[in-house]
Amino acid sequence: MHSVIRIILQRLALGLLTLFVVSVVIFTAVNMLPGDFAQAILGQGATPEAVDAIRKDLGLDQPPVTRYFQWLGGALQGDLGNSFAQANFASFVGADSGVRTTVAQQIAPRFANTMFLAAVTACIAVPVSLVLGILAALFRNSVFDRATNVTTLTSISSPEFFLAYVLILFLAVLNPMLPSLSNIFEGMSFGERLEKTLLPALTLTLVVTAHMMRMTRAAIINLLASPYIEMARLKGLSPMRVIVKHALPNALAPIINVIALNLAYLITGVVVVEVVFVYPGIGQLFVDSVKIRDIPVVQACCLIFAAAYILLNLLADILSILSNPRLRHPK
Amino acid sequence: MSTLLTLALILVAVAAGGWVLRFAGQKASGNAPTFRDMPFAVAFGYVFGASLLIFSIWYFFQPTQTDAGVPNAGVVFFRWAVQFFIVSAIAAFLFRALGRTVGTKGSRKLFRQMPLTASFGVLVVILYAFTAVFAAWLAPHGQEEIFTKVNVLPGGNAATGGDPLHPLGTDQIGRDLLSRLIYGAQNTVGIAFVTTCLAFFLGGSLGFLAATLQGWLDQILSRAVDVLMAIPSLIFALLLMTIASAWAGSERWLLTVYMIIIIAVIDSTRVFRLARAVGLNIVVMDYIEAAKLRGEGLGYLIFKEILPNATAPLLAEFGLRFCFVFLTIASLSFLGVGIQPPLADWGTMVRDSAQFINFAAFSPLTAALPLLAAGAIALLTVGVNFVVDWMLHRSSGLKE
Numbered sequence: 001m002h003s004v005i006r007i008i009l010q011r012l013a014l015g016l017l018t019l020f021v022v023s024v025v026i027f028t029a030v031n032m033l034p035g036d037f038a039q040a041i042l043g044q045g046a047t048p049e050a051v052d053a054i055r056k057d058l059g060l061d062q063p064p065v066t067r068y069f070q071w072l073g074g075a076l077q078g079d080l081g082n083s084f085a086q087a088n089f090a091s092f093v094g095a096d097s098g099v100r101t102t103v104a105q106q107i108a109p110r111f112a113n114t115m116f117l118a119a120v121t122a123c124i125a126v127p128v129s130l131v132l133g134i135l136a137a138l139f140r141n142s143v144f145d146r147a148t149n150v151t152t153l154t155s156i157s158s159p160e161f162f163l164a165y166v167l168i169l170f171l172a173v174l175n176p177m178l179p180s181l182s183n184i185f186e187g188m189s190f191g192e193r194l195e196k197t198l199l200p201a202l203t204l205t206l207v208v209t210a211h212m213m214r215m216t217r218a219a220i221i222n223l224l225a226s227p228y229i230e231m232a233r234l235k236g237l238s239p240m241r242v243i244v245k246h247a248l249p250n251a252l253a254p255i256i257n258v259i260a261l262n263l264a265y266l267i268t269g270v271v272v273v274e275v276v277f278v279y280p281g282i283g284q285l286f287v288d289s290v291k292i293r294d295i296p297v298v299q300a301c302c303l304i305f306a307a308a309y310i311l312l313n314l315l316a317d318i319l320s321i322l323s324n325p326r327l328r329h330p331k
Numbered sequence: 332m333s334t335l336l337t338l339a340l341i342l343v344a345v346a347a348g349g350w351v352l353r354f355a356g357q358k359a360s361g362n363a364p365t366f367r368d369m370p371f372a373v374a375f376g377y378v379f380g381a382s383l384l385i386f387s388i389w390y391f392f393q394p395t396q397t398d399a400g401v402p403n404a405g406v407v408f409f410r411w412a413v414q415f416f417i418v419s420a421i422a423a424f425l426f427r428a429l430g431r432t433v434g435t436k437g438s439r440k441l442f443r444q445m446p447l448t449a450s451f452g453v454l455v456v457i458l459y460a461f462t463a464v465f466a467a468w469l470a471p472h473g474q475e476e477i478f479t480k481v482n483v484l485p486g487g488n489a490a491t492g493g494d495p496l497h498p499l500g501t502d503q504i505g506r507d508l509l510s511r512l513i514y515g516a517q518n519t520v521g522i523a524f525v526t527t528c529l530a531f532f533l534g535g536s537l538g539f540l541a542a543t544l545q546g547w548l549d550q551i552l553s554r555a556v557d558v559l560m561a562i563p564s565l566i567f568a569l570l571l572m573t574i575a576s577a578w579a580g581s582e583r584w585l586l587t588v589y590m591i592i593i594i595a596v597i598d599s600t601r602v603f604r605l606a607r608a609v610g611l612n613i614v615v616m617d618y619i620e621a622a623k624l625r626g627e628g629l630g631y632l633i634f635k636e637i638l639p640n641a642t643a644p645l646l647a648e649f650g651l652r653f654c655f656v657f658l659t660i661a662s663l664s665f666l667g668v669g670i671q672p673p674l675a676d677w678g679t680m681v682r683d684s685a686q687f688i689n690f691a692a693f694s695p696l697t698a699a700l701p702l703l704a705a706g707a708i709a710l711l712t713v714g715v716n717f718v719v720d721w722m723l724h725r726s727s728g729l730k731e
Contacts, residue, residue, distance in 0.1 A: 021558045032574055135372070144376055150448060153720060157712040159658050161665050161681060162705035165688055169698065173691045174405045177334055180689075240370070268563035272662050276685075286566070287666050290573045298573055305566045313561075 008318055015314040022306045023075075027068050030299055075303060078104055103300045107282060111304065113184055114274070114281035118266045120194065120201040121208070126259060129209040133216025133255075138243055140221060152210035160269060164203045164276040171199060182279040200270075200277045207269060208262040215258040219251035253324040260316030267308040345382060349375035387413070407695040423451035449721035455714030459520055466517040471496075472507040474514035474675040481505040486696045499700070502683065511675035512704065518674045519664075520711065523657040526591045527598070530656065531649060534599030538606025539633045539641075542614055553607070556600045564597050568659060571597075572668045583671035590660070590669060598656055605648050609641045616640075643726065650719040654712045661708045680704040 055061050062070070079102065136145045155163065172180035182196040220243060223229060232246045271283035278284070282301055289297035353374040356366035391413055393406045427450035430442030442450070462469060472478075478501055485500040485508070486493040493500065499508040541549040559567075575589035613619065614637070622636050663669030664678025672679065684701040691698035 018558065018561045022561050025558060025562070026570065029570060029574060139373075139376075143380075153448075153716055154709075154713050157654060157716040158709035159661050159665075159705065159712070161662070162702075162709045165681075165685065165701055165705055169408070169688055169691055169702070173689060173698070174408070238370075264563075268566055271565060271569075272665065275666060286569065290569050290666075290668060293573055293577060295573075298570060302562070302566055302570050306562045309563045310561055 004322070007321055011314055011317055011321075015310055019307055019310050022310070023072060023303060024068070026299060026302050026306070027071065030295055031064055071299075075300070103296050106285065106297065107300060107304070109186070110280055110282045110285050113279065114267070114270055114283065116193070117197055117200055117204070117270060117274075117279065117281060118263065120197050121204040121266055122263060124201060125205040125209045125212065125262075128205070129212035130216055130255070132209070133213040134220065134243060134248070136213065136217040137220040137224075137247075138239055140217075145217075148213070152213055155206045156210040156214075160203060160207055160272045161276050163206050164200075164273055167199060167203055167206075168276075171202075180277070182277045184280055197279075200273050200279050203273050203276075204266060204269060208266060211265075212255075212258055212262055216251070216255050219254040220247045223247045223250055253320045256323055257316045257320045260312050260319065264309050264312035264316075267312070268305055345379050346375055348378040348382070352378055402693070402695055404691050404693075404695045404698075408691075408699075411699070419451060420447065423447050423454055426450050426454045444725075446721060448717040452714040452717030452721075455710060456718065459516055459711050459714075462513060462516040463520045464517075466514050470507075470510035470513040472510040474506070474511055475673045476506065476510070478505040478507065484694070484697055485700060499703075500697075506675075508680075508700070511680065512677075512707065514675040515677045515680065515704070515707065518670060519660065519677050519708070520657070522587070522591060522670060523653060523660050526595050526660070527649065527653045527656045529591065529595035530598040530652060531602055531645070533595060534602025535606045535645065536633070537599070538603040539610045539637050540629075541603070542607050542610025543629065543632055543637070549607075552603065556603050559597065559600045560604075564655075565659060565662060567597055568593055568663060569666070569668065572663065576668065586671055587674070590663065594656055594659055598652060598659075601655075602648065602652065605644065606641070609644050610637055613637050613640050647719055647722050647726070650715050650722070654715050654719075657708070657712060677704045677708050681708075 132148060136148050139145055168180045171178050178199045179196055180199065182200055184193060184196055188196075224247060229242060229246055232242045237245075268283075270279075270281055271287060273279070274281045274283040275287055282304065285297065286301040286305075288294075289301065349371060353366060353369050353371070356363075356369070360366055387409075390406065390409055394403060395407050395410070396402055424447060427442055427445055427447065430445075430450070431439055433439075434442075445453075478497070480494060480497075480501055482503055483494045483497050483500040485498065497507050497509065499512065501507055502511070537552055541552045571593045572586075572590065575593060576586055579585040579589060619632065619636055622632055627636075660669055661678040664676050665682050667679075667682065669678055670676040681701050681704045684704070687700050688698050688702070
């Protein structure tokens with residue numbers, strides 16, 4: 001047991017190190033912008049005094065290394081700075097109302113929405129893909145297997161917005177069952193919220209199910225040639241029992257791995273889907289901020305996405321070590 | 332709620348049908364092994380498939396218009412989908428038959444082993460390449476040509492707001508949509524192809540270099556790639572595009588160039604991983620040792636010894652990478668930060684015409700516009716994936 005904890009701690013340390021380096025990369029990338037933020041906000045007609053005032057207010061007069069650690073320190077305490085779009089620049093002409101929207105305030109509710117969407121998708125996608133994968137492995141090389149193979153390959157390779165619009169066409173426009181716009185606001189009942197989230201969740205399900213299902217099928221089929229499966233078969237067990245009781249536990253490591261990877265994909269794949277359905281999530285905020293070059297928000301969203309991605313990859317790593325004794329005791 | 336209830340009732344009915352099928356089969360055939368050993372799931376599958384087929388045929392032959400002249404949009408779309416499916420299946424079959432009779436001995440053998448999906452993929456790739464190269468001759472008008480008639484509806488029927496000159500109509504500033512769709516093949520596919528080639532040149536040469544030299548260069552490159560791969564690629568691309576748009580200023584063509592470079596660099600990390608792994612397996616071979624002893628230079632080792640032996644895995648990767656790059660560019664354009672106007676491009680077309688989908692109930696043809704552009708993207712990636720899937724299946728030879 002001791003070695004397991006050590007391996008996990010090692011992975012955790014590695015993950016934190018990666019996250020640190022990634023934050024440096026993001027910060028450096030943003031600092032490659034020509035001119036500086038103050039100039040960018042005020043435009044060409046700015047007076048030097050105004051530029052200086054904003055520079056001081058945003059802390060841009062400090063050297064980059066100091067600014068980086070200020071930003072990182074703030075981010076660790078949940079303070080991601082002030083959004084440019086929301087900043088009250090009235091304060092620079094002497095009429096400060098004192099009210100500002102911080103990036104954290106802007107992101108928090110949207111982050112919750114995105115997590116809700118990802119959770120709904122996972123609740124649909126994981127069981128469906130496991131069942132489909134087991135069935136495809138059970139009836140391998142049959143018509144059912146080939147049909148699912150072609151269907152999943154098609155849905156993996158289509159762009160998300162194509163799947164989204166096809167779903168909108170059939171489930172929202174031609175047969176008005178679900179709303180095509182997900183306008184979610186606070187104080188909604190859970191049922192209403194679920195109904196508005198269902199169509200984006202279904203789109204994401206189509207995208208991730210295919211990958212997970214193909215991996216489940218491949219992992220199980222890879223094991224079917226092993227001697228112990230042969231033994232189970234010779235004992236006279238039914239094919240379903242052979243797969244569920246004997247093959248599945250051993251195929252679990254790659255399956256868990258691919259599920260975690262797909263959840264990581266979900267966190268980033270939401271961007272396009274959120275834009276299509278106007279879902280008020282973090283992905284949509286990110287795209288909007290990219291368009292208006294609201295740097296603090298872009299920086300913060302990027303960091304959150306990267307952190308979620310790294311964390312889920314870490315989780316996949318640790319889970320696959322835990323579920324596989326051979327990895328737990330490396331030679 | 333009533334929809335869910337109907338679905339549940341249908342499932343129960345199909346399950347009962349499956350049981351009846353198995354029972355009747357056992358009685359009628361005198362307990363023949365086929366029916367005696369049939370699992371319930373298989374019987375269920377047969378009945379489900381058969382009812383789906385019967386429903387599809389029935390639905391296909393429903394009238395496309397109600398008596399009042401209102402189009403029955405569901406049927407229209409269903410007919411288009413089925414017709415597309417049948418036509419592409421026949422085209423793929425004919426193409427495979429052609430490939431089996433014409434060509435060299437090697438190519439004929441290749442076509443004999445090919446499944447229908449793979450031959451469909453090859454056909455799609457050839458068609459797209461042809462359209463991309465000859466777009467200027469195929470398109471009736473130029474991609475930037477502006478006509479006086481704006482917002483012409485598709486269909487080419489003057490009575491319903493169309494124009495025979497513009498079969499797919501015109502957009503909000505009067506550009507011919509059919510021409511833009513055709514030019515889209517040139518721009519979107521062409522830019523994706525250039526980007527993939529650049530990514531392969533970068534990632535491949537650095538990967539082979541790391542594999543051949545090893546040591547500190549390998550360490551530095553590998554760790555740098557690890558960090559770049561820890562950021563989700565679409566997010567990273569969006570972040571860098573923000574900065575690039577500030578660099579490019581009002582020069583929009585420059586933004587497209589930056590986009591090519593950004594996506595190529597991000598994607599070259601994946602190529603680097605593969606090239607390095609494949610290269611490491613090759614550099615331990617005896618013939619590399621022999622070439623080193625002969626005193627060959629680094630360039631000779633990489634391009635004459637390693638590259639020819641790494642072609643097969645790199646080729647399959649090229650197909651997959653191309654799909655990823657193509658989808659990333661389409662997504663960026665769809666989000667409004669990718670290929671810039673006036674260049675015609677499918678991602679932008681989808682975004683511009685997306686709201687037409689709400690008119691599906693009155694005018695199916697208008698609603699098909701965004702789906703046509705999005706479908707053009709999907710069709711190519713699906714085709715390439717079919718081919719790559721078959722190539723991987725052939726080279727891996729999965730057990731059972």
